[in-house]
Amino acid sequence: MENTLPTITYNLSNSSSEKYRSIEVNGEIIHWIEDIDKFYKLFGYSQSMKKAGVLPQEFILDEFTSSREYDFTVCMQIQIIEYLRINSHAFLLKYGNQCEEWLSALEEIRAFNPSVCATCKIRPFCCG
Numbered sequence: 024m025e026n027t028l029p030t031i032t033y034n035l036s037n038s039s040s041e042k043y044r045s046i047e048v049n050g051e052i053i054h055w056i057e058d059i060d061k062f063y064k065l066f067g068y069s070q071s072m073k074k075a076g077v078l079p080q081e082f083i084l085d086e087f088t089s090s091r092e093y094d095f096t097v098c099m100q101i102q103i104i105e106y107l108r109i110n111s112h113a114f115l116l117k118y119g120n121q122c123e124e125w126l127s128a129l130e131e132i133r134a135f136n137p138s139v140c141a142t143c144k145i146r147p148f149c150c151g
């Protein structure tokens with residue numbers, strides 16, 4: 024596969040950082056997250072977890088990024104791209120044309136490993 028996939032990162036770990044709430048695509052800030060809870064909800068974080076005192080970052084770490092059997096990077100990338108498509112005009116302007124290509128490439132990667140999504144809590148793009 025061609026190496027056309029973007030590097031997408033979000034910065035929510037340090038509220039004193041000037042990049043806090045930003046989403047970067049290939050190292051460039053493209054979007055500022057307005058509603059953090061809404062953003063984390065993409066990954067299955069719920070209001071009841073919030074009430075129970077679960078921190079969203081801990082949830083993400085536990086569910087998706089700490090050493091587990093599965094690598095959920097692809098699932099998360101798909102979700103963030105879909106989020107940006109809906110919420111970020113700047114993203115659409117700059118990457119709108121490449122979006123479909125990225126998503127289908129990610130879908131291909133995901134299709135190679137269906138067991139990943141069988142355990143994945145991301146909705147609605149995953150079906151575990």
Ligand SMILES: [Zn+2]
Nearest residue numbers: 098140143149
């Ligand atoms: Zn998944």
